[in-house]
Amino acid sequence: xxxxxxxxxxxxxxxxxxxxxxxxxxxxxxxxxxxxxxxxxxxxxxxxxxxxxxxxxxxxxxxxxxxxxxxxxxxxxxxxxxxxxxxxxxxxxxxxxxxxxxxxxxxxxxxxxxxxxxxxxxxxxxxxxxxxxxxxxxxxxxxxxxxxxxxxxxxxxxxxxxxxxxxxxxxxxxxxxxxxxxxxxxxxxxxxxxxxxxxxxxxxxxxxxxxxxxxxxxxxxxxxxxxxxxxxxxxxxxxxxxxxxxxxxxxxxxxxxxxxxxxxxxxxxxxxxxxxxxxxxxxxxxxxxxxxxxxxxxxxxxxxxxxxxxxxxxxxxxxxxxxxxxxxxxxxxxxxxxxxxxxxxxxxxxxxxxxxxxxxxxxxxxxxxxxxxxxxxxxxxxxxxxxxxxxxxxxxxxxxxxxxxxxxxxxxxxxxxxxxxxxxxxxxxxxxxxxxxxxxxxxxxxxxxxxxxxxxxxxxxxxxxxxxxxxxxxxxxxxxxxxxxxxxxxxxxxxxxxxxxxxxxxxxxxxxxxxxxxxxxxxxxxxxxxxxxxxxxxxxxxxxxxxxxxxxxxxxxxxxxxxxxxxxxxxxxxxxxxxxxxxxxxxxxxxxxxxxxxxxxxxxxxxxxxxxxxxxxxxxxxxxxxxxxxxxxxxxxxxxxxxxxxxxxxxxxxxxxxxxxxxxxxxxxxxxxxxxxxxxxxxxxxxxxxxx
Numbered sequence: 001x002x003x004x005x006x007x008x009x010x011x012x013x014x015x016x017x018x019x020x021x022x023x024x025x026x027x028x029x030x031x032x033x034x035x036x037x038x039x040x041x042x043x044x045x046x047x048x049x050x051x052x053x054x055x056x057x058x059x060x061x062x063x064x065x066x067x068x069x070x071x072x073x074x075x076x077x078x079x080x081x082x083x084x085x086x087x088x089x090x091x092x093x094x095x096x097x098x099x100x101x102x103x104x105x106x107x108x109x110x111x112x113x114x115x116x117x118x119x120x121x122x123x124x125x126x127x128x129x130x131x132x133x134x135x136x137x138x139x140x141x142x143x144x145x146x147x148x149x150x151x152x153x154x155x156x157x158x159x160x161x162x163x164x165x166x167x168x169x170x171x172x173x174x175x176x177x178x179x180x181x182x183x184x185x186x187x188x189x190x191x192x193x194x195x196x197x198x199x200x201x202x203x204x205x206x207x208x209x210x211x212x213x214x215x216x217x218x219x220x221x222x223x224x225x226x227x228x229x230x231x232x233x234x235x236x237x238x239x240x241x242x243x244x245x246x247x248x249x250x251x252x253x254x255x256x257x258x259x260x261x262x263x264x265x266x267x268x269x270x271x272x273x274x275x276x277x278x279x280x281x282x283x284x285x286x287x288x289x290x291x292x293x294x295x296x297x298x299x300x301x302x303x304x305x306x307x308x309x310x311x312x313x314x315x316x317x318x319x320x321x322x323x324x325x326x327x328x329x330x331x332x333x334x335x336x337x338x339x340x341x342x343x344x345x346x347x348x349x350x351x352x353x354x355x356x357x358x359x360x361x362x363x364x365x366x367x368x369x370x371x372x373x374x375x376x377x378x379x380x381x382x383x384x385x386x387x388x389x390x391x392x393x394x395x396x397x398x399x400x401x402x403x404x405x406x407x408x409x410x411x412x413x414x415x416x417x418x419x420x421x422x423x424x425x426x427x428x429x430x431x432x433x434x435x436x437x438x439x440x441x442x443x444x445x446x447x448x449x450x451x452x453x454x455x456x457x458x459x460x461x462x463x464x465x466x467x468x469x470x471x472x473x474x475x476x477x478x479x480x481x482x483x484x485x486x487x488x489x490x491x492x493x494x495x496x497x498x499x500x501x502x503x504x505x506x507x508x509x510x511x512x513x514x515x516x517x518x519x520x521x522x523x524x525x526x527x528x529x530x531x532x533x534x535x536x537x538x539x540x541x542x543x544x545x546x547x548x549x550x551x552x553x554x555x556x557x558x559x560x561x562x563x564x565x566x567x568x569x570x571x572x573x574x575x576x577x578x579x580x581x582x583x584x585x586x587x588x589x590x591x592x593x594x595x596x597x598x599x600x601x602x603x604x605x606x607x608x609x610x611x612x613x614x615x616x617x618x619x620x621x622x623x624x625x626x627x628x629x630x631x632x633x634x635x636x637x638x639x640x641x642x643x644x645x646x647x648x649x650x651x652x653x654x655x656x657x658x659x660x661x662x663x664x665x666x667x668x669x670x671x672x673x674x675x676x677x678x679x680x681x682x683x684x685x686x687x688x689x690x691x692x
Contacts, residue, residue, distance in 0.1 A: 037322030040268070041087040041094065042067070042311035043109070049311065049320050049328070050094065050109065052082055062094070062112060067313070067320070070328050076112040079105050086131040086140065088155070095140055095155075097128040104131075104142065106158060120151050120160050129222075132176035132183060134202065141183055143171030150174075150185055152205055162205055166198055175224040175233060176202075177249075184233060184249075186221035195221045199252055211252045218243050218257050225271035225278050227291055234289065236266025236280045244280055244287075246294055260287040260296045270312025270319065272333065279319060279333065281310040286319065288336060300336040302329075352396045353649055354407065356423070362649055363400075363407060364660070367392060371411075375426060378647070381662055387426055389419065399445035399452060404472040408452060410440045416456055416467075418474050432474045435467070442490035444499075445471070453499065453520075455490050466490075466499065468523060480523040482516070491541035491548070497521050500548060500565065502539060515548065517568060529568045534561075547571075 037051040038060075047067040054060055060082035064074040078096060085096035087109075094107040102124055105117040122144050132141045138155040148170055152161045166187060172195070173186040183200040195218065199209040213221070222238035226249070233247040242263045246255040263282035271278045277297065278289040283306040288298040305323045312319045312333070319331040329338055352365035355378070362376040371391045375384040394412035401408065406429065407421040416435035421428055434454075441455040441464070452469040464487045466480040482503065489502040499518040513531035518524065531550070538551040548563040562571045647662055 035326055036324065037063075037309045037328075038082065039085060040309040040311040040320060040322055041085070042313055042320065043087065043089045043092070044313050044315065045089060046092075048073070048109070050087065051309070051322055051328075052078070052085065052096070054082070062107060064109075064112060065328060070330060074112050076107075078107060078114060079103065079117075083128055084131055086133040088133055088135050090135045093155075095131060095133065097131060097142060100125055100127055102126055104140075104153060116158055118153070118158055118160065120153070121163060122147070122149065122151065127170070129170070129172055130174040130185075132174050134176060134178050136178060137202075139202070141174070141176065143174050143185055145170030148187060150183070150200065164200065164205055164207070166207070167196070172220050172238065173222045173224060173235065175226055175235075177226050177228070179228060184224070184226075186224070186235060188220045195219050197221070197247065197252070209252050211247070211254065213245060213247075213254055215243075215245065215254055215257050217259075218245055221245065222266050223269040223280075225269050227271060227273055227278075229273055230291070232291070234269070234271075234278050234280075234291075236269055236282075238265045240264050242266050242280070242282050244289060256294065258294065258296070260285065260289075260299070263287065267307060268310035270310065270314065272312070272314040272317070274314075275317075275334075277333070279310075279312060281307055281321065283307055286310070286321065286331065286336065288333070298336050300331060352393070352398060354398050354400055355649065356400050356402065358402045359423075362660075363398075365393060365396065365398070365409075373421070376660060378649075378662070385426055387421070387428070389421075389428060391419070395440040395443065397440075397443050399443055401445060401447070401450075401471055403447065403450065406472055408443075408445065408471075410443065410454075412439070414439070414459075416440060416454065418452075418469075420472065420474075434469060434474055434476060441487050444490065444492040446492070446494050448494060451477070453490075453492060455487050455501070457487075464503070466501065466518065466523060468520075478523045480518065480525070485514075488513075488536075489539055492520075493541065493543050493546070494520070495543065496546075498565075500541060502536075502548075504536075515563065515568070517565065527568045529563065529570070531563075531570070 036054045038054050039052040041050040043050070044067070049065045049067050051063045051065070052060055053063055060078050060080065061075050062078050063072065065072055079098055081098040081100060083097055083099035085094055087094050092109040094109055096105050096107065097103065102120045102122045103117055104120060105114050107113065108115045120142065123146065126144045126146050128142055128144050130143045133139070133155070134141075139161070140153040140155055142151045142153065144151065148166045150164045150166065150171065152164070153159070154161045166185065170188060171185055172188045175184045176182075177184070181202045183202055185198045185200060187196045187198065195213040197211045197213060198207050200206065201208050218237060220238040221235040224233055224235040226233045231249045232255070233249055235245045235247070237243045237245065241259050242265055243257045243259050245257045247253070248255050260280070263285050266280055266282060268281040269279065276291045278291055280287045280289060284301050286300040286307070287296050289295075290297040302323065305327070308322045308324055310319055310321045317333045319333055321329045321331060323329065331338060354363040356363070360378040361384070362378055364374045364376065366372050366374065371389045371393065373387045373389060375386065376382070377384050389409070391411040391413075394410045394417075397410070399408045402423070405423045407423065409419040409421065411417050411419055411431065414437065415433050416438055417431060417433050419428065419431045435456060437460045438456050438458045441457055443455070444453045445451075446453065450471045452471050452474075454467045454469060456465045456467050458465055462484050464482040464485055466482070467476055468478040469475065470477055482501065485503045487501055487503045491500040491502075492498075493500070497520045499520055501516040501518060502513065503516065504513045513534055513536050515529045515531065516525050517527040519526045534550060534552040535554065536550050536552045540549050542549065546565045548565055550561055550563065552559055552561065563569070564571055649660065649662055
């Protein structure tokens with residue numbers, strides 16, 4: 001009995017040892033900022049600005065900023081397909097409606113969460129363009145098209161109260177005059193008819209008058225303001241060019257219209273009655289309208305940016321404007337000059353992760369602001385700093401040179417250009433042009449010999465070249481011409497002085513894939529293998545076992561196969577993954593454990609359902625584990641790894657905000673370690689049995 005127990009213990013220890021697993025260790029939300037603010041709301045009493053921000057996949061987020069410092073405070077996801085809304089600053093609530101649908105959602109601005117929603121008695125395909133709120137009487141008025149109507153909502157009970165049907169085609173805008181109990185609803189025809197303004201008494205919720213705005217070139221009244229001191233209303237139009245229309249409310253007649261310098265559609269309005277000005281925002285200008293003379297008194301614009309939405313604090317004489325470059329400007333209205341702007345960054349289109357193993361720092365390149373690099377401390381897993389380089393990259397790759405203290409990046413300007421960034425103070429050192437007329441495909445930095453290898457596409461003769469460049473002076477030492485082929489991947493095994501160049505060209509039977517084996521000591525081709533017949537999607541190098549793993553597609557499935565790089569031949573071991581869509585995979589070079597990350601497609605639900613992480617024993621191509629992430633499909637992802645710590649780093653742009661993940665994974669022992677451990681357990685068993 002004792003022998004049997006010892007046997008079970010030894011077997012359990014063995015399987016415990018060979019188990020391989022990985023888990024999500026940490027995640028970090030990067031510093032936040034607005035992306036595209038479709039609407040802006042102001043709470044002057046509390047000192048907050050709220051932006052409704054459109055993100056990827058029609059996700060909309062509500063952002064809260066400090067009105068005085070323009071610092072980010074909070075955010076939350078709200079309804080999908082947001083169109084418009086209105087703020088109740090008395091009760092600290094925001095009411096929002098979608099572009100298509102009959103829902104009205106109520107958001108608590110203290111918690112930044114949707115606390116309630118109702119469905120109005122309009123078709124689900126209805127489209128809303130404007131919401132007005134009477135905070136004194138706690139009523140909201142929502143304008144729709146299909147059918148064209150105004151729905152009255154009692155905010156105290158948050159229920160629909162009544163529905164008023166109008167003529168024409170659609171409600172395009174509205175202005176509420178709470179003091180006089182009037183709602184002015186602007187409508188328009190889809191087929192180019194004139195705008196009609198309806199005057200609606202709030203007390204009886206009935207139409208009491210209407211005006212056909214019969215002015216040349218004027219249609220689609222969008223945003224408006226009222227000057228009760230003169231009983232005049234001003235509307236900005238949603239057309240090109242934008243017109244500003246003046247309406248006399250005493251007899252509801254058109255006074256006239258002006259066009260402020262051929263500006264695009266109106267995106268927002270505000271009025272400063274005491275000083276006699278109204279403000280109209282278009283994509284490129286903030287126009288200051290003199291109410292007395294009905295002329296443009298001044299205008300304000302940005303050189304390399306355009307506006308998206310605005311709110312005005314007339315008491316403080318400031319406008320708060322969101323821009324397409326993810327920034328918020330505070331504009332002084334009397335002088336139309338910048339007061340301040342937000343310091344928050346919004347990170348989109350992440351393209352590169354570089355891991356500095358020596359200093360435990362990650363550098364992430366984003367295609368925002370013309371190019372920005374974010375610095376992350378991997379030990380504390382925290383944001384450190386960012387650097388705007390103002391250039392897009394030719395290749396989303398880079399190299400870290402710890403010896404000389406530089407990062408090497410490759411800007412996109414039609415030549416082989418290398419940018420050097422100092423690690424010491426995280427600043428640009430210099431930008432050097434190494435070769436002309438072409439683009440970079442792949443790079444590798446040989447730390448031991450201080451050499452940079454670059455696969456360069458020479459556009460002048462359409463050839464691919466492997467260049468050997470000295471560091472840090474960035475001078476070309478040698479070059480190898482591959483001819484007119486398309487280099488798809490390049491792998492370097494510096495310890496053996498080899499480079500493996502995977503390329504393909506087109507033949508009469510389709511794509512033909514090849515692997516070149518290059519001797520780095522003299523940059524010469526010493527062997528090659530023809531992989532015709534393999535529709536290769538990805539590949540990765542195992543330097544330890546001198547294997548190249550290829551992931552190829554064949555009739556609905558992906559297969560994994562290895563190539564012996566010593567003998568340059570395809571091995572017979574094949575793994576049918578059964579999954580449909582792969583994104584990235586890599587091999588952990590210390591123990592040849594293959595780690596795949598990919599999103600998969602569920603045919604039964606016809607949806608992408610998440611991220612699956614696979615671990616495969618490289619020597620046998622056997623699946624070790626298959627674990628699903630509790631997360632949506634990674635999109636616009638990038639990956640970096642640190643073999644010295646067994647950590648991988650994933651950047652997920654599909655999340656809001658962008659999330660940076662640290663993943664730890666343990667590896668199974670090698671075959672020799674397993675055999676040694678088995679003999680050790682067996683010896684211990686014999687020793688213990690001898691004692692009995």
